[in-house]
Amino acid sequence: MTGSLPLRPRLRALRPEAFGADPSGARLERILRSPNFADGVFQNPVGARTRPSGSMAEFAKIYFHKEQRARRSPEAPIPVHPTTLADLAKPPAGGLRLTWMGHSSILAEIDGRRVLFDPVWGDRCSPFPFAGPKRLHPVPVPLASLGSVDVVVISHDHYDHLDLPTIKALARTDTVFAVPLGVGAHLERWGVSPDRLRELDWNESTEVAGLTLTATPARHFCGRGLRNQQFTLWASWVVSSGEHRIFHSGDTGYFPGFEEIGAEHGPFDATMIQIGAYSEYWPDIHMTPEEGLRAHLDLQGGAPAGTLLPIHWGTFNLAFHAWAEPAEWTLDAAEGAGQRVAAPRPGEPFEPAGTLPVERWWGPVSTPIARPWRTRVPEDLPRGGTRAGDLDLAGER
DSSP, X not given: OGGGSOHHHHHHHHSOGGGOOXXXXXXXXXXXXXXXXXXXXXXXXXXXXXXXXXXXXXHHHHHTOHHHHHHTSOSSOOOOOOOOHHHHHSOOTTSEEEEEEETTEEEEEEXXXXXXXXXXXXXXXXXXXTSXXXXXXXXXXXXXXXXXXXXXXXXXXXXXXXXXHHHHHHTTSOOEEEEETTTHHHHHHTTOOGGGEEEEOTTOEEEETTEEEEEEOOSOOOOOSSSOOOOSOOOEEEEEOSSOEEEEOOSOOOOTHHHHHHHHHOOOSEEEEEOSSOOTTSTTTSOOHHHHHHHHHHHTTSSOOSEEEEESOSSSOOSSSOTTHHHHHHHXXXXXXXXXXXXXXXXXXXXXXXXXXXXXXXXXXSOOOOOXXXXXXXXSSTTSOOOTTOSOOTTOO
């Protein structure tokens, strides 16, 4: 009888489904043996403050300020590219094509295989359907119309990267899921068969459909419930077909490990780098656009190469900066460094080796954007990029 169960299992049974599940059994034993797990939690590669600095009063003052709130959203509908089957039916001429679906969700077609990174098709990144950050633009294509996917890659278990309704829909397909260590517990609770899970610690690899997928370090944190116990890992990802190599940053603060990842696995044909939701209140766990550019250059051996696709912006309001500031800042910084950057509308496919979408399409639907990053003299980036960490966050003085 339920009433005879100990309190902890009863409380766990009442927990909302979206909170997922705690690792247990062989999975928990593997976590406890991980070289990245110590003192009861997963550790970052370098020290990181994972909780925001400042008081709740400070946050409330900024969050509810009328002018501040207005600039964090577009002024008009975001121009979404209506992705069609025709867009995706013809194989990419160069073997590699990327389609940014918004935020950190990307369909990567790589030498005949299809990889879906951090798919979030839900209306809110929240455990509740009635509260939490709401999508600012519709999904470019229904999930059911996307076609078959060889592997779904998850960077970590936060709600804007691991979405319950999306995973439950994908669980009904035959795709494989590549996830960081511990995240498999959530997916199993939501109906994903254990034999379709590839659960990796940092620097471990797996083979799926002829692709090599490697979980690489990132500087972030985890957690879906009311308590954050750091019992699930976070990761960036390298995917290689032999002919092409791509990198997805997940969420991360800047750290020297990008150079090591690049030396081990790069250079990359394309990187998908988090450049949004940064703040002076959490500088260790999200990168500014300048830091995102520096991460890309580190991954490429220190010089401009490949294509940078900015991600983690535009779809959800998750920080205090202006809505389009991350994209504007990224393009300005990359132009100074001589680095190729793609700026697609959500749902607009492009080939990294081909002609890139570069129109600043957000301009007509954005509030005016201040550009304090233009006031600094370049120092250590090729052809004039600004050194990561030199700048105050735009609009946050």
